[in-house]
Amino acid sequence: MRTLTIFLIAVALSGTRAFAASDQTVVVGSKRFNEGYILAEIIAQVLEDRGFRVERRFGLGGTLICFEALTNGNIDVYPEYSGTLAEAILRLPRRVSYAELRDIVKQRFDVDLLDAFGFSNTYAIALDRGLAEQRGLQRISDLARHPDLRFGFSHEFLNRHDGWPGLARAYELAVRPVGVEHGLAYKAIRESKLDVTDVYSTDGDIAKFNLFLLEDDKHYFPQYLAAPLVRAAADGRIKEILDELAGAITDDQIRELNAMVVVEGTSFAAAAHHFLSGAGLLTSGRPHVEKNKWTILVSRTGTHLKLTLVALVAGMIVAIPCGILAYRIRAISRPVMYVAGLLQTIPSIALLAFMIPLFGIGAKPAIAALFLYSLLPILRNTAAALYSIDPVLKKVSVGIGMTAWQRLRYVELPLAAPTILAGVKTAAVINIGTATLAAFIGAGGLGEPIVTGLALNDTSLILEGAVPAALLAILTEWAFEGLEKLMIPAHLLQKPAE
Amino acid sequence: MAQITLENISKFYGDQQALDDIDLTFTDDVTTAVVGPSGSGKSTLLQLINGLEIPSRGTALVFGKPIDYQRLPELRLRLGYAVQGVGLFPHLTVEANITLLARLAKWDPERIKARAGELMKLVTLPPAYMERYPHELSGGEQQRVGLCRAMMLNPQVLLLDEPFGALDPMTRTEVQREFLHLQRSEARTVVLVTHDLREALKLAERLVVLDRGRLLQHGTRDEILENPAHGFVRSFFQSQLED
Numbered sequence: 087m088r089t090l091t092i093f094l095i096a097v098a099l100s101g102t103r104a105f106a107a108s109d110q111t112v113v114v115g116s117k118r119f120n121e122g123y124i125l126a127e128i129i130a131q132v133l134e135d136r137g138f139r140v141e142r143r144f145g146l147g148g149t150l151i152c153f154e155a156l157t158n159g160n161i162d163v164y165p166e167y168s169g170t171l172a173e174a175i176l177r178l179p180r181r182v183s184y185a186e187l188r189d190i191v192k193q194r195f196d197v198d199l200l201d202a203f204g205f206s207n208t209y210a211i212a213l214d215r216g217l218a219e220q221r222g223l224q225r226i227s228d229l230a231r232h233p234d235l236r237f238g239f240s241h242e243f244l245n246r247h248d249g250w251p252g253l254a255r256a257y258e259l260a261v262r263p264v265g266v267e268h269g270l271a272y273k274a275i276r277e278s279k280l281d282v283t284d285v286y287s288t289d290g291d292i293a294k295f296n297l298f299l300l301e302d303d304k305h306y307f308p309q310y311l312a313a314p315l316v317r318a319a320a321d322g323r324i325k326e327i328l329d330e331l332a333g334a335i336t337d338d339q340i341r342e343l344n345a346m347v348v349v350e351g352t353s354f355a356a357a358a359h360h361f362l363s364g365a366g367l368l369t370s371g372r373p374h375v376e377k378n379k380w381t382i383l384v385s386r387t388g389t390h391l392k393l394t395l396v397a398l399v400a401g402m403i404v405a406i407p408c409g410i411l412a413y414r415i416r417a418i419s420r421p422v423m424y425v426a427g428l429l430q431t432i433p434s435i436a437l438l439a440f441m442i443p444l445f446g447i448g449a450k451p452a453i454a455a456l457f458l459y460s461l462l463p464i465l466r467n468t469a470a471a472l473y474s475i476d477p478v479l480k481k482v483s484v485g486i487g488m489t490a491w492q493r494l495r496y497v498e499l500p501l502a503a504p505t506i507l508a509g510v511k512t513a514a515v516i517n518i519g520t521a522t523l524a525a526f527i528g529a530g531g532l533g534e535p536i537v538t539g540l541a542l543n544d545t546s547l548i549l550e551g552a553v554p555a556a557l558l559a560i561l562t563e564w565a566f567e568g569l570e571k572l573m574i575p576a577h578l579l580q581k582p583a584e
Numbered sequence: 585m586a587q588i589t590l591e592n593i594s595k596f597y598g599d600q601q602a603l604d605d606i607d608l609t610f611t612d613d614v615t616t617a618v619v620g621p622s623g624s625g626k627s628t629l630l631q632l633i634n635g636l637e638i639p640s641r642g643t644a645l646v647f648g649k650p651i652d653y654q655r656l657p658e659l660r661l662r663l664g665y666a667v668q669g670v671g672l673f674p675h676l677t678v679e680a681n682i683t684l685l686a687r688l689a690k691w692d693p694e695r696i697k698a699r700a701g702e703l704m705k706l707v708t709l710p711p712a713y714m715e716r717y718p719h720e721l722s723g724g725e726q727q728r729v730g731l732c733r734a735m736m737l738n739p740q741v742l743l744l745d746e747p748f749g750a751l752d753p754m755t756r757t758e759v760q761r762e763f764l765h766l767q768r769s770e771a772r773t774v775v776l777v778t779h780d781l782r783e784a785l786k787l788a789e790r791l792v793v794l795d796r797g798r799l800l801q802h803g804t805r806d807e808i809l810e811n812p813a814h815g816f817v818r819s820f821f822q823s824q825l826e827d
Contacts, residue, residue, distance in 0.1 A: 476671075478667065478670075478671045479671055479673060479674075481636070481667065481671070482665070482667055482671030483673075484636065484660075485631075485634055485636055485660060485665040485667070485743075486660060486661075486664075486665050486685060486733070486734070487656075487657045487658070487659070487660030487661035487662075487663070487665075487685065488657060488685075488688070489657045492657075492688055496673075496684065496688070497673055500675045500676075501673075501674070501675055574675075575675060575717060577674070577717060577719050578674060578675055
């Protein structure tokens with residue numbers, strides 16, 4: 087008894103990560119947009135350099151998912167912006183200083199906002215560098231003296247209360263801007279069809295299009311200072327190490343890193359390594375080694391299959407008996423079907439999000455969501471197959487003296503098997519598709535490049551996930567066909583219409 | 585004590601009366617045919633014996649005891665049962681269909697094999713058919729397999745519900761001959777429901793005549809043919825046997 091108790095305590099302790107720093111795994115998260123990935127990589131590589139094992143949970147669905155994952159202890163650290171923290175998470179009614187912000191998150195959420203990396207990613211007003219030099223434009227207030235310039239802003243900026251309307255008031259600008267699609271504005275400026283537009287101050291395209299950012303001399307735009315956000319309960323050494331990054335990244339540097347990724351197609355890891363080694367922040371001097379693409383593909387496919395398979399098997403274990411019960415007990419048949427049907431109508435992203443408070447982020451909530459999705463096809467096919475068995479056969483099996491269990495085992499289930507198997511196949515294929523969305527909550531798999539590709543608007547990256555996922559779905563279909571041939575006498579299978 | 589006795593049984597489906605105060609003892613070790621027009625309650629009467637139907641009033645006694653409706657599978661194993669449309673299990677081979685109950689009853693494999701072979705021989709099915717699936721057999725062959733399955737456990741009682749109904753006349757004659765052959769080699773109490781009076785007269789020693797749920801006459805074939813107890817029985821026989 088005593089050894090058992092000690093063993094249980096040891097198991098419990100191992101779950102709380104109460105080990106020495108060198109053995110300890112730090113879970114680093116990131117939101118799903120390029121700068122978020124790069125900053126998270128920088129954090130991850132610095133920690134790895136100092137001997138931590140790092141688990142990357144990048145590309146999490148959004149601000150709230152990241153923040154909840156952090157407060158739940160699913161991740162230890164992720165890069166966040168001061169402005170986002172104040173507006174989206176804390177919903178503060180007024181502007182607060184960085185120090186105040188730090189106190190508030192510490193008190194309310196037990197989270198440490200470390201010193202900022204140095205740059206601010208906020209709205210900025212940009213124009214062609216040549217034009218700026220020619221007219222001698224330095225600050226936004228200079229614009230008031232050049233009413234002939236053509237202004238074009240993204241629709242969001244035009245309509246946000248902290249966008250153009252406020253800016254025009256603050257700087258007393260009397261021009262009438264037009265609305266332009268953000269992606270097209272840069273091109274329009276290069277072709278001299280437009281002079282002034284709004285940009286994100288760290289946008290990698292700024293250098294590519296040779297744009298000049300005007301100084302916000304009246305401090306109209308709120309600061310979006312990027313900084314590591316760390317669980318207060320996390321190892322103190324993590325904070326010490328990450329403090330070395332304080333003020334280490336300038337606006338120009340982050341713009342360059344963003345450009346490396348967006349324009350040149352460098353990987354996040356390589357860009358982060360480029361910065362860290364350039365800044366002399368790496369102690370071990372290990373060169374960055376890009377992982378082999380195929381190794382990555384195999385490991386992603388493995389993760390994907392694991393998510394799908396575990397959910398599918400769990401789905402079968404629950405749905406087949408429930409289908410049998412629904413068939414045997416008429417009274418529960420409808421309620422069971424309705425509940426399963428209802429689950430199916432919940433959009434996948436929403437279902438995944440609902441799982442986070444229950445299971446955190448990572449594989450568990452993804453498996454839970456996929457499990458729920460696999461219930462209906464299996465359940466419905468099981469019940470329908472059992473209902474549709476020839477009544478003569480049912481009567482005979484009763485009449486010749488088989489018990490309820492024997493009828494189920496030797497007559498009803500074997501006759502229902504083709505349809506049940508078809509239900510399992512449907513669930514499997516649905517799961518393979520839906521599992522690509524699981525990357526939003528940090529479960530990895532083939533959805534990872536899709537999510538990243540969506541964030542970067544990079545079609546080839548999206549295809550890196552989408553093509554293997556589609557192939558996997560087709561292979562699954564084939565595998566089930568093979569299984570049918572093995573398990574079920576040919577004359578019981580429905581042949582496709584000629 | 586006779587093997588099958590129905591005591592004052594009435595059966596209602598809602599307001600509909602299917603059987604009206606049936607009081608009847610089947611004679612052991614002979615074939616009794618239950619005849620009557622459709623809707624007369626023939627199948628219901630048969631299904632009272634193996635508990636597929638539960639009487640609204642009265643008692644069904646099988647093997648000398650009132651049926652224990654909590655332990656029907658046990659009883660049914662002692663009552664062979666075959667129906668119209670055969671009801672062979674399509675996912676099982678002929679052999680698996682015939683031997684299913686014996687395997688569930690954990691018979692010795694040797695004994696199973698011997699009994700199945702013996703039955704196949706009795707109904708003149710080639711041994712090679714053992715491995716086939718029901719859909720590969722003709723209707724008459726399937727019907728014979730159905731009989732073999734019903735008799736696998738060598739039940740003392742055989743309940744047959746229109747077992748030859750779906751067969752063409754040629755095949756039916758053949759299967760009927762097999763049945764008589766079987767009955768001579770392994771005599772047992774048989775209750776045969778049929779709408780075909782010629783079949784009844786050919787296969788059964790005794791007849792039960794039903795009309796609209798009432799028992800009109802019960803007796804040997806000759807008794808009934810010579811002394812129809814009721815106007816309906818006479819006209820039923822005339823209409824059936826004329827053409």
